[in-house]
Amino acid sequence: MAYSPYTVTRTARLDQIAKLIYQTEKGGVVEALLSANPGLAGAAASLQRGTVLQVPDRPATTSTVTRPWE
Structure with a gap:
């Protein structure tokens, strides 16, 4: 798995950061x-x-x- 560094630019919760990076906080991205x-x-x-x-x-x-119904 490839990793990239990300520097937090303002105080935020991890789910908010996940939303910025991945455009979602769902689907296992926070985990x-x-x-x-x-x-x-x-x-x-x-x-x-x-x-x-x-x-x-x-x-x-x-x-x-x-x-x-299917």
């Missing part, structure tokens, strides 16, 4: 950021300006839509 940055879960609720994160590629999403 991917947590996995790529050990110790981050134990950090404060908001990440401070200047924090450098390792950003993994967007995780593959598999969504199954169930249509009961």
